[in-house]
Amino acid sequence: MGRKETNPNPSMKCGSCRDDLQEYLDGTLEKKTSLQLFLHLRECVDCQVEHDRLEGMFQLLDNLPDYQAPANFDEKILASVNYQRYRAMEKIRRERVPVYLEKEFLPAMVRSRVTRLAGVGVSILSLLGMVAMDLPILSGFLPLMVVAGVVPELLVRIQGIGRRVVLAQQSES
Ligand SMILES: [Zn+2]
Structure with a gap:
């Protein structure tokens, strides 16, 4: 993570820019901060790169086809639980007076x-x-x-x- 300040604009530093980047891309960032981030991105190559990387990743996620869980999904999950160990602990669970x-x-x-x-x-x-x-x-x-x-x-x-x-x-x- 290159945190060196290549930004002449003192209103936002790279650190807070990176912190807000995801919200910025989601469009949920507060207007003033959003503008500051926009200005920072224009002048900071490092953050611009990070911005593009995140944006690309989000687009990739958005474009993923909806994946339908298989019909027996629940059963498979349950089958993967170690039932023997669960059974072995039964005595402890039942030790109630x-x-x-x-x-x-x-x-x-x-x-x-x-x-x-x-x-x-x-x-x-x-x-x-x-x-x-x-x-x-x-x-x-x-x-x-x-x-x-x-x-x-x-x-x-x-x-x-x-x-x-x-x-x-x-x-x-
Ligand atoms: Zn920056």
């Missing part, structure tokens, strides 16, 4: 490692407390704490198991 088994179904609070660990911690401490105080199993709030503490961890684990079961069933069928 019910919404309640999606990780995101549980609130982030519950899923968070901190919540789960803290919960289990509370459970263990409550349990130890019960043992230390030698309390009967179902008295006071400590048993409740033992149960409540493990809920987040349990939820996450049960969900994980459910997910594994569903996916296992899917890959068998």
Whole structure:
């Protein structure tokens, strides 16, 4: 691409002339710019050559006979698609679990490692407390704490198991 300025007219440079050339030939260029380009072309041999080249190409394209797509065009395209690989990916596409088994179904609070660990911690401490105080199993709030503490961890684990079961069933069928 010869970008050397052979143009004495400062209103348009070769770069913008080339950029607008296609629109100029299409006749869609804004009038003022179109005139500037016309003037530039008169004085710039390089751009004139480019103009003629493009114009020739456009004429060639315009004169191409309309080509009717063959009747079985769609089928040929589809046949060229690698169906085996598409099939191979089927398992991935089908690996869907019910919404309640999606990780995101549980609130982030519950899923968070901190919540789960803290919960289990509370459970263990409550349990130890019960043992230390030698309390009967179902008295006071400590048993409740033992149960409540493990809920987040349990939820996450049960969900994980459910997910594994569903996916296992899917890959068998
Ligand atoms: Zn030029």
